[in-house]
Amino acid sequence: MISKVRQHPSQNESLLFETSSPGKSGYQLPDLDVPPVDPRDALGAQNVRGGINDFPEVSEVDVIRHFTRLSTWNYAIDLGLYPLGSCTMKYNPRVNEAVARTEGLMWIHPYQPDALSQGAFAILAELERVLAEITGMDAVTLQPAAGAHGELTGILLVRAALEAQGNPRKKVIVPDSAHGTNPASVRMAGYEVVNVASNDRGMLDAEALARMVDEDVAAIMITNPNTLGVFEEHITEVASILHSKGALVYMDGANMNALAGISRPGDYGIDLMHLNLHKTFSTPHGGGGPGSGPVVVKKQLEPFLPLPRLERAPSGWSWNYDRPQSIGRVRAFYGNFGVLVRALAYIMAHGGPGLKRATLDALLNANYLRKLLEPHYEIAYQAPSMHECVFQHDSTGAIAKRLIDYGFHPYTVSFPLILHGAMMIEPTETESKQELDLFADALISIAQEQPDVLSKAPSSTRTTKVDEVAAARKPILKWSR
Amino acid sequence: MLDTIGVATPEDLYAHLPEEVRFHGALRIPPGKSEYEIVDYFRARGAENANHHANFLGAGVYPHYRPVVVDTVVSRAEFLTSYTPYQAEISQGTLTAIFEFQTMICQLTGMDVANASMYDGSTAVPEAAMMAMRITGREGIAVARTVHPEYREVLGTYTRHQGVSVTEFEYDPESGQVSITSLEQALDETTAAVIIQSPNFFGIVENVREIAAMAHAKGALLVFVFTEAVSLGLLEPPRDADIVAGELQSFAIAPSYGGPFAGILACKQQYVRQLPGRLVGETKDTNGNRAFCLTLATREQHIRREKATSNICTNQALIALMATVYMALYGKQGLRELAEQNLAKAHYLGERLWRRFRGPYFNEFVAATGIQSPEEINRRLLDFQIVGGLQLDRFYPELGNSMLLCCTEMSRRADMDAVAEAFGA
Numbered sequence: 001m002i003s004k005v006r007q008h009p010s011q012n013e014s015l016l017f018e019t020s021s022p023g024k025s026g027y028q029l030p031d032l033d034v035p036p037v038d039p040r041d042a043l044g045a046q047n048v049r050g051g052i053n054d055f056p057e058v059s060e061v062d063v064i065r066h067f068t069r070l071s072t073w074n075y076a077i078d079l080g081l082y083p084l085g086s087c088t089m090k091y092n093p094r095v096n097e098a099v100a101r102t103e104g105l106m107w108i109h110p111y112q113p114d115a116l117s118q119g120a121f122a123i124l125a126e127l128e129r130v131l132a133e134i135t136g137m138d139a140v141t142l143q144p145a146a147g148a149h150g151e152l153t154g155i156l157l158v159r160a161a162l163e164a165q166g167n168p169r170k171k172v173i174v175p176d177s178a179h180g181t182n183p184a185s186v187r188m189a190g191y192e193v194v195n196v197a198s199n200d201r202g203m204l205d206a207e208a209l210a211r212m213v214d215e216d217v218a219a220i221m222i223t224n225p226n227t228l229g230v231f232e233e234h235i236t237e238v239a240s241i242l243h244s245k246g247a248l249v250y251m252d253g254a255n256m257n258a259l260a261g262i263s264r265p266g267d268y269g270i271d272l273m274h275l276n277l278h279k280t281f282s283t284p285h286g287g288g289g290p291g292s293g294p295v296v297v298k299k300q301l302e303p304f305l306p307l308p309r310l311e312r313a314p315s316g317w318s319w320n321y322d323r324p325q326s327i328g329r330v331r332a333f334y335g336n337f338g339v340l341v342r343a344l345a346y347i348m349a350h351g352g353p354g355l356k357r358a359t360l361d362a363l364l365n366a367n368y369l370r371k372l373l374e375p376h377y378e379i380a381y382q383a384p385s386m387h388e389c390v391f392q393h394d395s396t397g398a399i400a401k402r403l404i405d406y407g408f409h410p411y412t413v414s415f416p417l418i419l420h421g422a423m424m425i426e427p428t429e430t431e432s433k434q435e436l437d438l439f440a441d442a443l444i445s446i447a448q449e450q451p452d453v454l455s456k457a458p459s460s461t462r463t464t465k466v467d468e469v470a471a472a473r474k475p476i477l478k479w480s481r
Numbered sequence: 482m483l484d485t486i487g488v489a490t491p492e493d494l495y496a497h498l499p500e501e502v503r504f505h506g507a508l509r510i511p512p513g514k515s516e517y518e519i520v521d522y523f524r525a526r527g528a529e530n531a532n533h534h535a536n537f538l539g540a541g542v543y544p545h546y547r548p549v550v551v552d553t554v555v556s557r558a559e560f561l562t563s564y565t566p567y568q569a570e571i572s573q574g575t576l577t578a579i580f581e582f583q584t585m586i587c588q589l590t591g592m593d594v595a596n597a598s599m600y601d602g603s604t605a606v607p608e609a610a611m612m613a614m615r616i617t618g619r620e621g622i623a624v625a626r627t628v629h630p631e632y633r634e635v636l637g638t639y640t641r642h643q644g645v646s647v648t649e650f651e652y653d654p655e656s657g658q659v660s661i662t663s664l665e666q667a668l669d670e671t672t673a674a675v676i677i678q679s680p681n682f683f684g685i686v687e688n689v690r691e692i693a694a695m696a697h698a699k700g701a702l703l704v705f706v707f708t709e710a711v712s713l714g715l716l717e718p719p720r721d722a723d724i725v726a727g728e729l730q731s732f733a734i735a736p737s738y739g740g741p742f743a744g745i746l747a748c749k750q751q752y753v754r755q756l757p758g759r760l761v762g763e764t765k766d767t768n769g770n771r772a773f774c775l776t777l778a779t780r781e782q783h784i785r786r787e788k789a790t791s792n793i794c795t796n797q798a799l800i801a802l803m804a805t806v807y808m809a810l811y812g813k814q815g816l817r818e819l820a821e822q823n824l825a826k827a828h829y830l831g832e833r834l835w836r837r838f839r840g841p842y843f844n845e846f847v848a849a850t851g852i853q854s855p856e857e858i859n860r861r862l863l864d865f866q867i868v869g870g871l872q873l874d875r876f877y878p879e880l881g882n883s884m885l886l887c888c889t890e891m892s893r894r895a896d897m898d899a900v901a902e903a904f905g906a
Contacts, residue, residue, distance in 0.1 A: 016581055016809050027548065027815035032822055033894045036830035039715055042824055043841045047686050055588050055813040065551055065810050067578070074566075075573035078558035092562050095516045100885035101552075104527025107539045110739035112531050112868050113859075118531030120738045133509050145600035145740070146795040148782070152639075159642065184782035184792035189643025193787040200611035236501055241830045262495055264504045278795065286555075286799025288565035288597070288759065290741035307634070331738025332603035333630040345519050354509030359500035366495055367592060367794040368482045384497045404571055409564075415783075456767075458570050459692060464766040466569040471776040475753070477594050478584040479763075481839035 001445060004080070004438050005407030013069040016056040017479050026060035053481065058144050073462065074411045075302025081435050085388045085412035085424025086179070086227055088279035090098070093349065094284065096342035107340055110333040120337065122316030125310055126345045131275060134347075134355065135256070136266025137296035140337040141305045147254060149330065150274030150293030151185035151221070153306060156327045157272060157297065158219045158248050159189055160304040164325065167216035169247070175204055175229060175351040177416040178469040182221045182252060192219060198418060202228040202381035206237045213245050224265070226418040227416045227424070228381055229366065229388035231258075233461040248272070253296075256280045256362065257428070259385035261356025272297040281343040292339040306330045361429035363434060369427055376447045380419050388426035388475075395454060396421040399446055401465065404458035406442035468475035535867045535896040539799060539845045539887025540682070541602070541629050541708045541738065543731045544787070545819075546891055551733040551806045555799055565795070570739055570772035572768070575798065576773035579761040582805045586606045589710075589808075590725045592747035597759035598622045598801040599744030602728025603632045604706055605667070606676065607639030608791055609692030610745055612755045613674035613702040614645065615790070620670040622647045627681035627707055636676075646671075649685065656849070657838025658687040659692055668699045670690065678706040683878075683885065684845025686716060686837055693721035704743035710804075711889075712843045714811075718893050724748045733807035734800055743800035754780060756793035757791030794828040810889075819890060826888035829896040833906045848904065858903045865899050 040411045063233060073081070082089035100106070106119055124148060128140040144150035155172065162168045172186040172192045183193040196212060197296060199205040204222065213220075218243055224232045230237065239249045251265050251273035257280040258263070265273055277283050277292040285291075297305065303453070307326045308319035319334075334414035350358060370379065377391040400410030400423070412424035427436060446454070488494060495503070514522070533834035536544050555561065559574055566572030566579075579597045597604040610622050612733040622631055622640065626649050635651070640647055651663035659677055668675065679687035693703045705722035707713065710731040719725055730742040748756055754777070762776035782789040812817055823844035834848040848870065850858055858867035870884035877883075888897065 015577070015584075017584065020812075023814075025815050026550070026810040027812070028817070029818055029822060029890060032825055034825050034897075036821070037825045037828045039824060040819060042828055043686055043716065043843070046690075047717050047841060048715060049713075052588050052813050052816065054811050055585065055816070056811045058809055062809065063552065063806060065712070066809070067560075067806060068557065070574035070577050071554075071557040072565045072574065073571075074559035075568070075571035075578070076559045077562040082564065087564055087868050089564055089790050095519055097521035097556070097561075099520060099832070101765075102523050102527040104530040105523065106735040106737055107544075107545070108530045109536055109542055109736045109868065110536075111538050111540055111871050112536070113863075116531035116868070117738065119526035119729065122529065123523075123526050131584070133882060145604065148792040148794045149604070152792055156582055156638070156642075169861055179794075180782035180786045180789065181792045183787035184789045187787045188639070188643070188788075190644075213857070231495075231502075232499055233497070233499055236499065242632070256664055262504055262509060263498060263502050268502045269506065274486050274845065280845045284561045285564045285574075286797075287560055287563045287578075287802070288798030290600075290743075290800055292741075293796040308639075317848050325493075325733075329603075329640055330640075331601060331635055331740075332629065334742040335739070337738040338735075338741050339516060343521065343525065347515045347517050348522065348551060349512065350515075351802070352510035354513040355508065355510070359601045360494065363494040363526075363819035364491055367486045367488075368667045371485050371487075378592045386492075386495070400568075401570070404568070405801040410568055416506075417721040449677050461570045463570050463573050463772045464768050464772065466766050466772045466774045467764045468569070468776065468782070471762040472778075475760070475776055476763040477580075477581065477753070477760055477776075478587050480584075 001188055002406050007460055010072050011069040013066060015479055016058060016066060017054055019062060019383055020057045023058055024057045026058055026063050027031045080408060081427060081431050081439050082409045083411045083425045083427050085426040085463055086254060087301060088426060090428035091283055091430035092282050092284040093346060098347040099345050100338045112463060118316050121310060123341060123344055127340055130347050131294055131296055134260055135273060136264030138299040138306060139302040140294055140296045142294045142340055143306050143330055143335055144293035144295060145275055145331055146289065147179040147276040147293040148185055148290035150295045151181055152188050152331050153294050154250050154272050154274055155185055156187035157301050158250060160220055160327045161301055170216045171216055173212060176418050178221060178223055179254065180199055185344040191451050196253045201383050202230045203232050204234060204238060208235040209238060210241045213241055213247060215245060216245045216389050217245060219248040219250050221250045221252060223254060225230050225255045225258045226385040227384045228390045230381060230383045233385055236268050254279060255387060257391045260359045266295045266298060272301055277339055277343040282346045285337045285340040290336050290339055292336045303471050313463060358429045365427040365429060365431055367439060369425060369436055373443055388424060391423040392421040398454040398457065402446050402454050402457035403442060405460045406437055408442060421452065490789055493725040518812060523738040531868060534868065535893065537886045537900060538868055540885055542736045543709055543887060543889055544736065544891050545711065545731050545734045545889050546869060548810050550810060551803050554806045555803050557692060560799060560802055566775060567702040569772065576761050578802055578805055580763065580773050582801050583761060583807045586745050586747055586797055589713045589718065590747050591720035591727050593750035593751045594756060595745055595747035596756055597761060598796045598798065599746050599758060600745045600797060601740065601742040602726065603635040604742035605726035605746050606706055608638045609704045609755050610636060610640060611723045612724060613704060615755050616752055617661045617673040617702060619671050619673035620645055622674055623672050624649055624674065627652045627659065627683060628678040629682050629708055633742055656688050657683045657842040659839045664695060668695060668701065670699060672699055672701040674702045675705045676704040676706060678707055679893040680712050680843045682721045683838055683847045685840035686843060689719050690721050709844065711820050711823055714816035715824065717775065732804035734803055741797060741800050743797040755770050755790060758793050758796060822890040826892045830900060831889055833901045834904055845887055848884050848886055850882045850884055854882060862900065862904045867896055869901060
């Protein structure tokens, strides 16, 4: 039975270009207080464009209605459980939004004198400190704009550190359960990708790994807990295998929300890792960004961190650009500052004990769901679950679409790739027992439904099943008359 | 819940972790703070930064007014707290907005296809360069020294291990535009892309058509970079370029000490399969209604892994939405009027100072500071709550006693007069 939702009318809405009508506008500018300049005189006639063809002409009310109507066509964490495995869709506290809009934090230019940016420096320094503390690491760069950007930065750090010892080496080992960003990042850093298969418990096989690691291996990229939600129990052994051959251990910290407060990767052989502030530290996903992917490292990698670095002198904070061993810049300016502010606010609200509490609640919610669903769905691996649980079913895609009719966003479908029919479920710590029960009821109910009901899902949405094949066959990537 | 799971305490949930990986200490992070304390902390930090200063800094980050409606839209929880729109049926809001974004970027730049956004302008540049290398099968990149210096540094970091040779070519010391002779020397049969920025880092408008013809004559692509999106309201779009990489910060995105911003990557139709990042396409649902979905995913890392066009996954969707709302509000007429105001303000100040370069300029220009040092001028301006320009020898050692100044619609006449006075003009 579907109890969480019922249908209500939603507004139709055309594209801006279709509602546009000549002469309408939604902007205001003050009267010009200086003499006007003829663009053709100032820029040369050949450099001045005609009107922007088909650019919208709409009023302020048109704009508000347009985007408000569009917004009602989206599902969101603020509407309910969003159990995308590996994506960590937790509640985004609104105080974080408020503080990021503080006048003195929003309207500061990256090139204004350091003396006029001391408040920003203090925030960055404190965030670096707490991220190092949470991960057991020694130094942090806050610059990477997202997880994949952090991965690239991290592998460039590996390369720089090995190069400094005389040989950058050739290969990076990536488990077959890894996110696709891992092998793609490795390639961009100029390394060859070597895939390693998981064993029948969904973990890395230490013995098989030991046979693969030689002096050509620069590093391993290991996600822990891995994408099956399973803690790699041989992690310390894996680290010693790599270290014994002079290679480094990179951890993909996408799942750090399973470890904060209970396990610090820097304490047991991880040399560097990235964090996704838009996952573990609750900054909003915004429909696909902005994110932030700081990289935390052990002391020996610190000299190679991207430019510039925070530096404190008695006179105050400043940026240090004199770092001869640095990998260089990975982006302009200093990072997604507005996202960093939100993450620090989240960490302050929780404090040390609260971060551990959040982790335990994430484990509790995932294991509770696993228990409720185990009688009805096949769990992929018997190994204990951390913050997410992965089931498998031949109809994973159809079940996911049917969940939409029950008022939920689907889980992550068909990932990790190594598992046929993966259903990867991550409830996060911010869900109540009531919401989890409703979700479990929905999945249990779907398990008993007829295949033809599933194949038509979703049937209650304003947009029914979308033809993705047609979209790719003949791509229409912009509006035209 | 513990009973259902069959454990006694939450701690039992990770009892299976090996002893050596378990953290038994207490994190050195103070206990949780209340909402008031958090707001107070950030207010205090904000107060330690420059506040209510007039600002003449541009250089890739421009102070433009941000209409209130932009924040109203992006505060909608359905945009703010949704994920990447993989599940098209319940993500039509985000998908439709991205489709409109892609369309407007094409209209602005004269390109055929635009992706859903990149991290920022600086990272869009190396992605464009690598795209050009894949398309041409060549390994040389020629980049103008008038491209934003930090963008060029990022290009260096990204391409260092890709077997790329990056050559920089000079600017003409008179005009401040690309030196055609230097470009000629940098260009050969191994050049995959020529990368220029316009208005360039000095605020000067480049002769895009001429440079494009030179690049194309050698079989290279032209990558056009912009950092000041407002200029596209007035300047001829880079139709002769093959790839456009730019930064949209000017479109309602607060300076925020350098991020989050939104980059764009757009190209000619024939290169779409080499374009990295998310793309939204139009299709239909089973009822025949227009619908949108992510498409051409076989370019991307989650399908192609190490063979993908890029490792990019999360981009800057919400920031791109800000820019979309901004473009909708200003629209055809407003963007032009806005650009004309920027032009007029910059020329009001620029014509009173001794400008280093003769080339046409939009809303930024390089002023020579004469016998005074830029530091002295800026120090004096601070007394009037004015943040002056960027001292250029930081990036261009040959440009001593030079300052890059930016004027926008937010520059007040009185403040511009104060700057002119500080220069002794």
